[in-house]
Amino acid sequence: MTKEIKTALLMAASLFMEILDGTIVTTALPKMAQYFHTGSATIALLISVYLITVAVFIPLSGWMANRFGKKKIWIIAVIIFTLSSLGSAVAPSFTFLLIMRIIQGISGALLTPTARLIVLEKTPPSQLLKMFSYLIWPALVAPAIAPLIGGFIVTYWSWQWIFLINVPIGLIIVLIGIKLIDADKINKTTTFDFLGFLEITFSSSIILVGAELATHGKNYWLSAIGLIVLGVILGFIVFKHLKKVDNPLFSLDALKITSFRICQTSGSVLWLCVGALPYILTIFLQTVFHWSAVKAGSYVLFIFIGNIGIKPFTNAIIRKLGYRGALLSSFVMIFITSIALAFIQINTFPIVIMFLALVSGVGRSLALTAYSGLSFSEVDTKDRNSANTLNAVVSTLAQGMGISLMTVVVGLLQIFFPITIAYEQGFVVLGLLMIFPAIEVLFLPKNIGHATIGVSYVKH
The missing domain is CATH 1.20.1250.20 (MFS general substrate transporter like domains)
Known part of the structure; x- marks a missing residue:
């Protein structure tokens, strides 16, 4: 097995951990609602807050990878994701758990694109299909097995294990990554498109908040449609900004x-x-x-x-x-x-x-x-x-x-x-x-x- 394939499999393992965590929590929501004595609408924030945080911070990943190095950002992201998983498992209150989920979302947003970039950046076109065949399986497998694994955990163990299983996986991934991944070049002159980041943050957040609101029943549908339309309009503003600015958050070319x-x-x-x-x-x-x-x-x-x-x-x-x-x-x-x-x-x-x-x-x-x-x-x-x-x-x-x-x-x-x-x-x-x-x-x-x-x- 070549070093490139080993790296691709390691990145896939980190993606699997992040995607599984984003989907498996759904199964445990009723148990968690009982544990924290909250309603179903409140406990569902654990899903929506995570998704929104990921969407908001993903645009940062490319700039941070250039500015600080892909290897460093990926390792830090996996460590933070692992620690926030541990924090979620031992959360003494719902508020504390919600904060841990936000931190998980930030680390997941940095982890996912950086992991793909580590594999893709130096891959020649003739090898792209092969490398993507390793990278794509977490996105396919995680949502499909999450209901079974989640159902098993909440039925026979406790909801805390949904987060605890990330701890050993995360530690092993980091230790292997430190040795396996090559150091990369850092571009310290990269400027940060703060306005672009703010615009895309608002656009993504409003769209996902609208989508989440729509799931709470027909009484919220009008508000949800309004938010999604507003988010799409902001999306066009983001598009125009990224096209005309000299140093965009990411290029649309x-x-x-x-x-x-x-x-x-x-x-x-x-x-x-x-x-x-x-x-x-x-x-x-x-x-x-x-x-x-x-x-x-x-x-x-x-x-x-x-x-x-x-x-x-x-x-x-x-x-x-x-x-x-x-x-x-x-x-x-x-x-x-x-x-x-x-x-x-x-x-x-x-x-x-x-x-x-x-x-x-x-x-x-x-x-x-x-x-x-x-x-x-x-x-x-x-x-x-x-x-x-x-x-x-x-x-x-x-x-x-x-x-x-x-x-x-x-x-x-x-x-x-x-x-x-x-x-x-x-x-x-x-x-x-x-x-x-x-x-x-x-x-x-x-x-x-x-x-x-x-x-x-x-x-x-």
Whole structure:
């Protein structure tokens, strides 16, 4: 195993720890609400505060990596994440726990883009697909296994272990990282775009606060829509600022490249679905079928099995079909399985539900690997820091919006239909979302991103 692959696997391990922590807490919220004697709306702040903090501080990551060095920022981020996890586990009050979650969000925001940049910055185009196949699995695996692991922990142990499991993982990752990762160049002359940071902070925060507010019921929907619209308007102001300022927080030049731009538009829809499907399936099985958290999680686990099962073959499939063919194939799988999940009943053979979850996982894994490899295929090495930061901002917002969108969709449908039908149609909506990326990808050149998949594709 080469040093580059070892580094990629180490970065993937740190990403897995951060993404798992961001999703697993959902399962423990009822137990935590009992422990701290708070209501469900208050305890849900642990999720929304974390997501908003991550979105706010991600734009800082690229500048800090340049100013202080990627290795140093990554190590500090992992240490802070580990310590704040320990602080969360021993929290004496809800306020203290909320502060720890904010600190976790800050460290997670610095950790995620920096980990990717450490791997990407020196990777030649021909190796991008291979390296991304190592980096992408945490984003696929963590949301899928979180319901099962979380359900197991809160059923047989205590909610504190959701945070305590990060401590040994974090310490091991730091110790290996200190020895394995090479020191990098530091650019002390890098200026900080403070106005750009403030603008993107307000824009991201307002969008995610609006999305979170939308999940609290129809009485809040008008306010939520107003906040999201305001956030989008601010987003356009941010866009104009980053285009005209001499030293932007991160450059938007990569958006001129079709292969990168497509991954921010149609790729965002896919990220939204990646975050939403395990969530809506888990809630559906618990709310409509009245299954336990552990039983529901064990079925959702098959999404993870599909993710991992196809992983050894994704690169070969992309080389054979090209990026366009691989993406269209994955959209078809996600579309069909999402629609099919709308028809499952309490008496449906378990193997059918497992199979649908598995095929959905295969489609998600193939699509995210293809998007990841394609996104940086034509981005110059010197521009990858900015492109990576922009990509992280967009995907974080998309994932944050996923659960909120499906909560609102199901809530809206419940006004007109019984809860069972509302959830079933929620799956249909998730499937229909695949139409937009399919149309966008359909018009891409057949040979797009060919530099990352070698000569064998050109021959086809």
